[in-house]
Amino acid sequence: MPEPKQTKASPTMADTDIAIVRIAPETSFKNKAYEALKEAILKMDIYATPEPVMLDERALSERLGVSRTPIREAIAMLEQDGFVKTVPRRGIVVVRRTKAEIVDMIRAWAALESMAARLITTTARKKDISSLRDFFKDFSDDRLPQDHIEEYSKANIAFHQALISLSESPVLVDLTNDLLLHVRGYRQLTIGRKDRTATSLPEHLGIIEALEARDTELAEKRARDHTLGLAAYVEAHGQELFT
Amino acid sequence: MPEPKQTKASPTMADTDIAIVRIAPETSFKNKAYEALKEAILKMDIYATPEPVMLDERALSERLGVSRTPIREAIAMLEQDGFVKTVPRRGIVVVRRTKAEIVDMIRAWAALESMAARLITTTARKKDISSLRDFFKDFSDDRLPQDHIEEYSKANIAFHQALISLSESPVLVDLTNDLLLHVRGYRQLTIGRKDRTATSLPEHLGIIEALEARDTELAEKRARDHTLGLAAYVEAHGQELFT
DNA sequence: ATTACGTTTTTGGCATACCAAATGCCACGA
DNA sequence: TCGTGGCATTTGGTATGCCAAAAACGTAAT
CATH class of the missing domain: 1.10.10.10 (Winged helix-like DNA-binding domain superfamily/Winged helix DNA-binding domain)
Structure with a gap:
């Protein structure tokens, strides 16, 4: 059978090096x-x-x-x-997670994110840090987050993921992504967070500022406290869902 | 339909309640x-x-x-x-991990363990915290850790796992256990750690003291720095293995 | 001797068949 | 009416067999 695939055409092509990319792995x-x-x-x-x-x-x-x-x-x-x-x-x-499990996961998330913040202060480029603000550029005093919950929630998640990515730590990225997938199912995190949204944005900006200032301890603390705040919120106001 | 199973012997046994334990699940x-x-x-x-x-x-x-x-x-x-x-x-x-991956995992471990320390200061019982010293009771000035590396290494792992367990956070426990399994394969962590052993024990005691003092910030910091120290050590002295 | 080409073998992916435990349904009998 | 026993069904667990891709091997031509 001729031509199983790619490079066997003419014997003289040597290393013309056609940009072949291993073909599609054809996921199973x-x-x-x-x-x-x-x-x-x-x-x-x-x-x-x-x-x-x-x-x-x-x-x-x-x-x-x-x-x-x-x-x-x-x-x-x-x-x-x-x-x-x-x-x-x-x-x-x-599997259905209990409220306690969700809170527990958010705490772990806080731990990982604060470590990410710590690493970022020592390695990330100023430009990349500053670009974190872009996630919130569609919100202002004229367009408050609490009036566009769904949209803000997405920006929120995207911000946190981008933040972690800046740490350039695959382990931190993977672990937090896994946690987020589990926590995400808990709708109340999105819907009921209306009263938390007001404080959320300023806290995010505070984290960014600390990162830009290369203040390792402060950035770590702000990142941690911000997410621990969410954990405390869920613990206090998350009853309804877990009947 | 009444009484699906168990108590079906004699109609008059009512709730004599024989201690039936669901039998062994016979793992697949x-x-x-x-x-x-x-x-x-x-x-x-x-x-x-x-x-x-x-x-x-x-x-x-x-x-x-x-x-x-x-x-x-x-x-x-x-x-x-x-x-x-x-x-x-x-x-x-x-899968073989690169040095960078191992270091990355240890950093994540540090993040989780420092959060565990934080939680412990607010929830664990004094007695349980103090019992963490038991892991090192076989070592003293007459019996230095660096002269019994293998034994100390085991006590070391056990200490860290017990510490995390005190947080009563299943997520933190599971995540760190997973990380430890991966890091563990890296023999150098045990063998080559001879020069780190000397500082290790005092640092452990320092963590315990901070926990006992309910000093949240200090406990968190000491736990984090201790494990980050290991990460830095591996990053600096772990070349040999990854040829 | 080296290269080209075809054949065999190896290896993971997938489909199918069967098994045994757990349930549910239903008829029979006290 | 109640419940008891058993048969049919459902469901996950396991064993097998076949397939195609790719590597390993071998052979023939240059």
Whole structure:
């Protein structure tokens, strides 16, 4: 069989070096299923219904048009992530976090973010730090965050992720992203935060200023206290969801 | 329908309540394989050989006496943990961390542990804090840590894990345990730490004192600086292993 | 001897079939 | 009416077999 792929055309092409990029890795069904299920789980409002949300292997394999095997492997991965829990001979249940768990996660997030802030003061470029303000450029005294909760919430998340990224620490980035995925499901964080929004923006700016000033201790403290404030808020006002 | 199970013996036993404990869940082959492989990976010295360490599904299934299916699911889980990486049509390779990654992980660990220290100052009982000293009771001026590296190293790990546990934060505990598993493979952390051992013990005691004094900021700072010190040490003296 | 090319083997991905435990349903009997 | 026993169903767990890509091997042509 001729031409399996790329570079075998003429023997004299040597190292003309066509920019070949390893071709598409053609992600496996296992990974496709993983991504699909993960997205579906994150999208659904787990805390809406009182009954536990169950998944059915066979139903999923039919819906996604693949056999149970890749589905099961994807489920095993999701279970490692803590998104689902499979109970032998009973079913696969989407994990619901308690308020205490959410608060706990936010505290861990605070720890990681404050470390990120610390690192940023010693390594990041001034330009990159300052550009963090851009996330909030659409808000002002004429256009208050609390009047555009949904939009501000997105900017908020984006800011925090960009902040962590500036630390150039893959571990901090990955860990916080994982935590955010879990916390995110808790809708109240977005909706009920209306009364927190007012203080949120100034605190963000305060963090940025400390970073620009290369004040390691202050930046760390502000980043930590800001997110710990959210944890305290959820702990105090998050009852409703966890009936 | 009344009384689904258990109390169904004689109609008159009512709530004699025999202590039935739900029987053993009989962990599946998948989980057994996961544990076995994880332990094997952690036990081997990944950084010993220059060539990448490969795993073979079929060989493993034969060695463990099960089919490939549970093995593959276990591998999928290990991949989520970041211990292995499967390359399609190439094989399964045990992941080797670079020095930068190890340092990065230790920094994240420092972040989490300092948060744990912070929490401990506000919630833990005095008695529990003080008992942290027990881990080092076998060491003194007559029996220096640097003369019993291996033993001290174990006490060291145990101390840190006990410390984090005192925070009563499952998230902090789990995250740090995961990080430790990855960092642990880096033998130099144990062996080459001889020159760090001298300062290690006093720093530990310093952390304990700050915790006992309920000095939140100081405890946090000492915990953080202690572990960041390890990160800096590895960054400076860890070349040898990563050829 | 070296290179080119074709064949074999290896390896992970996926589909399918079967098993056993747990449930639910239902008829039979006190 | 109540509940008891058993059969059918559901559901996750496991074993097998086949496939295609890629590497390993071997052979023939230059």
